Structures are given as structure tokens and as C-alpha cells.
């Protein structure tokens with residue numbers, strides 16, 4: 462399996478992966494919006510290949526903290542692996558590679574809204590009780606789905622606030638977990 466940064470020419474394959482994984486347009490729609498969104502920059506977009514076929518994709522976009530803080534933030538999502546290639550560790554490798562790239566580029570905190578039993582395997586912890594509010598409120602019963610990971614030690618506990626996502630994610634329908 463090969464993971465590399467996505468090229469413009471990967472777009473159709475990425476959209477196919479998103480459609481297959483999410484069984485609908487949500488993932489593909491978010492990717493297309495984020496790619497044209499200056500407020501999402503810098504982005505990290507990675508693709509996974511198996512036997513010359515695109516089987517996975519991960520996207521990270523920029524976020525900011527309110528009140529303003531001297532921190533670099535990123536939000537993970539969407540993450541997609543085609544159904545017949547799932548449970549082979551591809552999702553995990555995409556997450557890890559993405560975190561390595563973000564860490565090297567100086568990102569301090571990475572957030573995700575997602576499966577609360579999946580992302581903790583890769584170092585994410587519930588963010589709400591660590592002082593980080595999501596862009597839109599998450600119902601209490603799903604509060605653990607809003608998670609954070611620090612890539613630079615010493616941030617969590619010293620900063621708190623509301624995480625402001627890129628403009629194209631500023632839509633309550635994307636924050637229903």
C-alpha cells in the first residue's frame with residue numbers, strides 16, 4: 462500500500478472513494494467545497510493506493526481558536542476507505558501519515574468529529590472536557606465524538622476556547638454526530 466499527497470489529477474478517484482465509503486454525496490461534497498475554500502488552507506490531502514487502485518483518502522483543513530491564540534489548528538475529515546479495503550489498517554495509516562505531516566509543519570492541535578471508539582486508537586481524546594468547544598454544539602450523548610490530539614506537548618490545559626472551522630464546514634449539517 463502506498464500513501465502520498467493528493468494531486469489535482471486524483472480528484473475523480475478521491476470523489477469515487479468518498480462516494481463508496483459514505484454511501485452518498487456527503488464526503489465528496491465536503492472535499493469539493495474544501496478544495497475551493499481559501500479559509501481551509503493549508504490543507505493536507507492524502508490518498509492510499511493498493512494494486513494501483515485508489516482505496517483511501519484523508520483530508521485535513523485549517524481551523525482557528527476563538528479567542529485568538531498563537532496556535533496552529535487543523536480539523537481531520539473526511540476520512541474514507543472503500544468498503545472492500547476496510548479493516549486492513551488503511552484508515553489508521555492515513556491518519557498516522559497525516560499527523561506526521563501536520564506535526565512536521567508545526568500544527569499544534571488536531572480535532573476530529575467522528576467515531577468515538579475509532580479515533581482514540583490514534584491518540585485522540587474527547588475535547589469538550591479539555592476546554593475545546595466545537596463550531597456547533599454536539600448533543601450531550603455524543604459529546605465524546607468531538608476529539609482532539611496535541612502534536613506539541615503543553616498546549617492542552619493552557620489554552621481553551623471555541624474551534625472555528627473553515628467557511629465550507631460552517632454548516633450545522635456537518636456537525637451532527
Ligand SMILES: CC(C)(COP(=O)(O)OP(=O)(O)OC[C@H]1O[C@@H](n2cnc3c(N)ncnc32)[C@H](O)[C@@H]1OP(=O)(O)O)[C@@H](O)C(=O)NCCC(=O)NCCS
Nearest residue numbers: 482483540541542547548549550551552553575576578579
Ligand atoms: C472509518 C473508516 C475510515 C476506517 O477505515 P479502515 O481502513 O477500515 O480502518 P482501520 O483498518 O485502520 O481500522 C479498522 C478498525 O476500525 C473499526 N471501525 C471501523 N468503522 C468504525 C466505526 N464506525 N466505529 C468504530 N470503529 C470502527 C473496525 O471495526 C476495525 O476494528 P478492528 O481493528 O477491531 O477490527 C472506514 O470504515 C470508512 O471509510 N467508513 C465509512 C466512512 C466513515 O465513517 N468515515 C469516518 C467518518 S468519522
